[in-house]
Amino acid sequence: MSEHHIVTPKTYLKNLAVLMVLMALTIIAAKWPVLHISQTVNLAMALTIAVAKMMCIILIFMHVKFSSRLVMVFASAGFFWLIILLTLTFCDYASRFWHSPTAVSPYLG
């Protein structure tokens, strides 16, 4: 760890502020009736905000942004593996009822 980047408290505080704003957005999106458009849209909104929060935490608090490429590769690998888990699992759920054409998958509406 030769080029260890020093992250100042100011950076952390800014990051905290951003997270607070995002939290407020989450609550507004969930509670404010005007924004209740459809289940799918609201899910997409909630997930987008969640991903933004996650990036703040991983990149700043967990220092990935200031780390070597190797660390970034390993951090991304975690997500790549998560995508494998989700994709192949959803392959099952999405196709479980295909062979009885009249039935609708209870899992995917």
Added chain:
Amino acid sequence: MSTEHLVEPSADFPVRDYGPPRVHYLNWRHTIASWLLSRDHKRIGIMYLVSISIFFVVGSLFAAIFRLELLTPEGDFLQADTYNKFFTLHGVVMIFFFLIPSIPAVLGNFLIPLMIGAKDVAFPKLNLASWYIFMVGGTIGVAIILLGGLDTGWTFYTPLSSSYANTHVFLAAMLVFITGFSSILTGLNFLVTIHKMRAPGLTWFRLPLFIWAHYATSVIQVLGTPVLAITVFLVGIERIWGVGIFDPALGGDPILFQHMFWFYSHPAVYIMILPGMGVISEVIACFSRNRVFGYEFIAFSSVAIAIIGFLVWGHHMYVSGQSMYANLVFSLLTMLVAVPSAIKIFNWTATLYKGNVIWETPMLYAVGFIGLFGIGGGTGLFLGTTGLDVPLHDTYFVVAHFHYVMVGGMVMAYLAGIHFWWPKITGKMYAQTPAKISAIVVFVGFNFTFFPQFLAGWNGMPRRYHSYNADFQIWNVLSTAGATVLGIGFLMPAFYLGWSLFFGKDAGSNPWGARGLEWEACTSPPIPHNFEEIPVVTQEAYAYTGEETVSV
């Protein structure tokens, strides 16, 4: 990979025998605290060796008892519920407390720094912590046994482990959760060590294949194990807070548990076999006095296994309600994962070709490994086909398959490794004749035990029952008889290895005439910080000339 730095193997070999050092890692301090608080990777490896040996005995005792029960078709001294507990505890102890830590935590810990020319692993304290975490998990395991056991099978499927739980499932979930972290820490340590601490000149393609295998294993440990921890955590959340995840009554899906469990546990079978493959590469190269044929292919096949191994878990779920379209995808991917394993088998065989094969004990185990792993992997392909798995699933055919890979593969590789590096680890050489006999007894006993199970399973005998149709008795009698032979084979090393500690002759730094830093630049046993000065590597791995001599 560039070949310009390729140095021709030198004929002046072995370089030099250092003789046993006056002060080495075993004798430099004697207090109990100097062991229990040691951050020396070699001492931690020994602590793991002692602990997993005890767990191996415990796991074997469970098996011995139910194998005895299976001599006759009726239930004799175990009833259905006790029988369930015995095979569950056998599986849990063997998988989580023996196979997963076996080669990585014992030989990997001991050898990785030696092989890459480092003074220790990257995080020695985490390494010690991993042993303590392992022992906490082990203590919970012992508590489960003493409090009355567990009967879900080692797979903890819901709803057996949730709505219908009637044994110590909660403790078992804690056990899995906690023990997993010891495995994660070991993997993390190896990854950082291999990336950051290689000696000057030790480029990636000069690394011993043992290191490549451990690198791939570590990737699986770090990326897979957390999913298992999350899975058992979710079972807990469902039980405690009634959040519907796996329970259909709450809107969950029990098959989701199987997805998450096997997402870890299929890769986990590669945690159990990849390090063994690493050992086999070292042993085969040394005792055929040959460069490993297709070095890059073996190296990359380890990495390929680590990745493709994560794509095939659904082959455990063909008949459990998974979509038949997903079955097809998983079946196809399963066929793919066998390719890198087959590459290794072919390359090891090609290494033997035109080598000067020397039949020392580790080599006997290694050649046994190739054959038995070949059968185990091949029958995996039978099971990986969606059609054939329907009649074979949950029969003794599956039991035979995984024992061929886990015992015929991993345990044989572990024994090959222990016999190969014993002189390095202890500085003492064991008696060769009993060792060779034990290798043969293990090989014969193993086949005698598990081959009949293929036949029993093929003929339809289901697994996990204490009583069975009398037609299957012949296979079970053979299997129990074989298990006795196998048990004797496993006991023998305890005697001659133990004997060698006290009466064995000094091994010298390189009794096998092997290549590699641990042999050529290290004393036996190694000094506390491994090397007087960090070696500089100028050669590829396995630069055997055929001139090396064995002195045992």
